[in-house]
Amino acid sequence: MQNLRSEESIEKIQKKWNQSIKTKAELLRFIKGFDLEEYMEYLDCEITDESLTGETYDMNTFIEDEIRDRRAARKLILTFKAKADESRKWLIRDAASYIVSEVQRIYPEYECGGKFV
Amino acid sequence: MNYLWEILLEAEKSGIDTNKITFVHGPLSSPYMELSLEYLNQENISGFNKVEVNTYYRFYKIFKELFQPELTDYEQLRSSLTNLILHMLMENDVRRGMTKEAYYKKQLAVDIKAGCYGKDAEERYLLFKGEEREWLLSGLLKCYKSGSSLTLFVDMIHNMLNDSVTYHSQDLPDELLIYTGQRKNKNLEMKIRFLTDVFLDIRYHVEIFYEYHFGIIGLEDTMIIDEIAMY
Numbered sequence: 001m002q003n004l005r006s007e008e009s010i011e012k013i014q015k016k017w018n019q020s021i022k023t024k025a026e027l028l029r030f031i032k033g034f035d036l037e038e039y040m041e042y043l044d045c046e047i048t049d050e051s052l053t054g055e056t057y058d059m060n061t062f063i064e065d066e067i068r069d070r071r072a073a074r075k076l077i078l079t080f081k082a083k084a085d086e087s088r089k090w091l092i093r094d095a096a097s098y099i100v101s102e103v104q105r106i107y108p109e110y111e112c113g114g115k116f117v
Numbered sequence: 118m119n120y121l122w123e124i125l126l127e128a129e130k131s132g133i134d135t136n137k138i139t140f141v142h143g144p145l146s147s148p149y150m151e152l153s154l155e156y157l158n159q160e161n162i163s164g165f166n167k168v169e170v171n172t173y174y175r176f177y178k179i180f181k182e183l184f185q186p187e188l189t190d191y192e193q194l195r196s197s198l199t200n201l202i203l204h205m206l207m208e209n210d211v212r213r214g215m216t217k218e219a220y221y222k223k224q225l226a227v228d229i230k231a232g233c234y235g236k237d238a239e240e241r242y243l244l245f246k247g248e249e250r251e252w253l254l255s256g257l258l259k260c261y262k263s264g265s266s267l268t269l270f271v272d273m274i275h276n277m278l279n280d281s282v283t284y285h286s287q288d289l290p291d292e293l294l295i296y297t298g299q300r301k302n303k304n305l306e307m308k309i310r311f312l313t314d315v316f317l318d319i320r321y322h323v324e325i326f327y328e329y330h331f332g333i334i335g336l337e338d339t340m341i342i343d344e345i346a347m348y
Contacts, residue, residue, distance in 0.1 A: 008233055009224035019264035025234040025315040032233060047320060
């Protein structure tokens with residue numbers, strides 16, 4: 001498992017101006033860019049008000065958001081479909097948590113969580 | 118058409134594969150034009166696989182040795198070489214006028230076609246043709262330059278559907294209503310879906326009304342019985 005990002009042209013264009021783009025397609029591209037598809041497939045995202053405990057954990061516990069009140073934030077749930085083989089199965093949850101934690105950094109206004117189907 | 122590059126632009130416009138076009142050295146071509154097509158004012162090239170070119174018009178230095186009158190050997194080689202060189206020169210011609218923006222747009226197109234926005238988006242992208250694709254990519258580049266915004270999304274929707282009206286709900290700040298006079302069909306639905314995925318922030322919810330407008334009290338045109346959409 002690596003934390004390298006793929007080097008597509010769009011990625012370079014995005015980094016050049018580094019603007020916040022919070023669209024569905026861009027989120028998908030961001031997740032795809034981690035190249036962790038051998039572990040799981042990203043299906044969709046959903047915004048809810050319900051309190052839903054995700055199946056992932058926060059990897060960036062040391063980064064504190066001092067501006068926003070987390071309890072009031074809406075939830076952004078990312079849905080994944082696990083597809084790793086036997087030898088990699090034990091890492092799926094961690095890989096998903098890594099992705100969710102990275103997404104959390106660009107979406108501070110939401111509380112992000114992951115879910116498997 | 119006068120110059121070589123116009124062939125490529127025309128081919129791209131009408132969806133002709135440039136590999137199917139063969140260029141030949143025209144021995145009796147006009148000295149005032151680079152292309153010697155059948156008609157002087159010809160505007161399109163559909164149906165013409167062979168295009169005669171006055172190779173001495175701009176590229177005398179390259180071709181002067183190839184077509185001397187006393188030269189009769191290697192005819193096949195010379196003609197395919199001419200074809201090859203002219204294809205390359207044509208593409209160089211077009212690139213010469215390329216701006217940085219066009220270059221970025223080309224790269225975006227390549228990546229979308231490679232599926233970086235997912236398979237669905239890739240298929241939906243292919244529904245956009247010609248001009249539409251051009252403004253779509255310009256919009257996308259603008260999006261990367263200045264961030265995604267509601268204004269940009271509304272602009273894109275208006276570009277595609279010029280009879281559309283976009284409403285932003287007062288009660289629910291995350292709800293958008295789009296009305297278009299066009300009939301609902303799968304292509305249109307997919308295209309709008311692509312635009313919402315690519316240009317609209319994830320917090321918005323979009324409701325689309327085809328053909329019939331929802332009623333607005335006080336606006337007589339929208340309050341005709343049997344022509345009101347439910348909302």
